[in-house]
Amino acid sequence: MKSWVEVSSARLAENFRAIRAVAGSSVETLAVIKADAYGHNAAICAPVLVEAGARWLGVGDVEEGAAVRAVLAHGGVRLLVMGGMEIADAPAIVAHGLTPVVWTVEHVAAMERAGRAAGSRVNVHLEIETGMARQGVAVGADLARVLDRLAKSRWVHCEGVMTHLCCAEVAGAATTKAAKERFAAALEQVSAAGAKPEFVHLGNSSAVDEGSTMAWVRTRAKTAGAKAMVRTGVALYGHCLPVEGAVGALAPRLSPVMEWKTRVIGVREIEAGTTVGYGATFVAVHEMRLALLPVGYADGFRRAASSGVGDGWVMIAGKKAAVVGRVSMSLTVVDVTGMAVSEGDEVVLLGDGVSAEEHAAWSGTIAYDVLCGVRGRFVRV
Numbered sequence: 001m002k003s004w005v006e007v008s009s010a011r012l013a014e015n016f017r018a019i020r021a022v023a024g025s026s027v028e029t030l031a032v033i034k035a036d037a038y039g040h041n042a043a044i045c046a047p048v049l050v051e052a053g054a055r056w057l058g059v060g061d062v063e064e065g066a067a068v069r070a071v072l073a074h075g076g077v078r079l080l081v082m083g084g085m086e087i088a089d090a091p092a093i094v095a096h097g098l099t100p101v102v103w104t105v106e107h108v109a110a111m112e113r114a115g116r117a118a119g120s121r122v123n124v125h126l127e128i129e130t131g132m133a134r135q136g137v138a139v140g141a142d143l144a145r146v147l148d149r150l151a152k153s154r155w156v157h158c159e160g161v162m163t164h165l166c167c168a169e170v171a172g173a174a175t176t177k178a179a180k181e182r183f184a185a186a187l188e189q190v191s192a193a194g195a196k197p198e199f200v201h202l203g204n205s206s207a208v209d210e211g212s213t214m215a216w217v218r219t220r221a222k223t224a225g226a227k228a229m230v231r232t233g234v235a236l237y238g239h240c241l242p243v244e245g246a247v248g249a250l251a252p253r254l255s256p257v258m259e260w261k262t263r264v265i266g267v268r269e270i271e272a273g274t275t276v277g278y279g280a281t282f283v284a285v286h287e288m289r290l291a292l293l294p295v296g297y298a299d300g301f302r303r304a305a306s307s308g309v310g311d312g313w314v315m316i317a318g319k320k321a322a323v324v325g326r327v328s329m330s331l332t333v334v335d336v337t338g339m340a341v342s343e344g345d346e347v348v349l350l351g352d353g354v355s356a357e358e359h360a361a362w363s364g365t366i367a368y369d370v371l372c373g374v375r376g377r378f379v380r381v
């Protein structure tokens, strides 16, 4: 086995409970498990989250939704398909009991056809565009057309109205203020059109961490006669972007869920002057002891961790072992000079002493990106 990922079910459940506690009991917490649970394996994570009390899970697409539905013993769990809707997916959405996010007349029409064909009423969540310019319908004339199509639908029910914030981690952001104003206007337009959604939702992990948006969504939901909901992803897995301009209420209560490990497959002593790896970018200036690891960038151990680039490291027996030379596709060399390391020893690639945030810093990205890229055999611990 080249590498394996230990997924802590206890920590995942604790993080979910911490999010719920900070968001407030009147807020429904949807657990986002898209992108294979941010690289943590959705088949492992979904049942743990449901066991911890999650009633709503968020998936990226229909394929993920169908796969998650198949591993859940509890049929009552709701699965929101958040990552865009393809018209051709409508029958599969109904067949697997998924709930799509919609924002065009065509989406509603496709769901209406699929619902009628299956003889079952379909719930949809309507996304409002408030500053991301990705998904969502703009308040005003475009929203009026979609609401009109919904009003004419016999098989489609608008169960939720939602939006997504672009800058939730920035306290007091002008973009968030503008988004809330647009969303509030959309909710008024929805009510005026006679639609009565059961859920009003916006915000992600950072919105819970930053705090002020939760009170806002509770008030808005109440005005609309609906329940407030928040969609949290990265915090479930123990991470959060730093809040800019405030102290995060949630981040201190989270612990990382993933530990990514491998084993040393070879140890060698080299003399001064020996070059290491592609491009001979590293030249030993003294004698060294090197350990060879059977992982590389194809496994998600980023090439930017190479020495002289991001200067990454791994942990062996609680000590840092720096990457030496370039990370290859499936091999990496680390410095174990002066360390009692032998073939077969366990290595922590990501975990205690080498966090996802540190990996992210080596390659100029965010923890989300690092976590999603990890490959290995997933084991629930």
Ligand SMILES: *Cc1c(COP(=O)(O)O)cnc(C)c1O
Binding pocket: 032, 034, 082, 164, 203, 204, 205, 206, 231, 232, 233, 234, 235
């Ligand atoms: C991924 C996603 C989330 C979760 O975001 P986090 O920052 O991981 O909490 C929430 N809402 C939508 C629409 C998303 O796509």
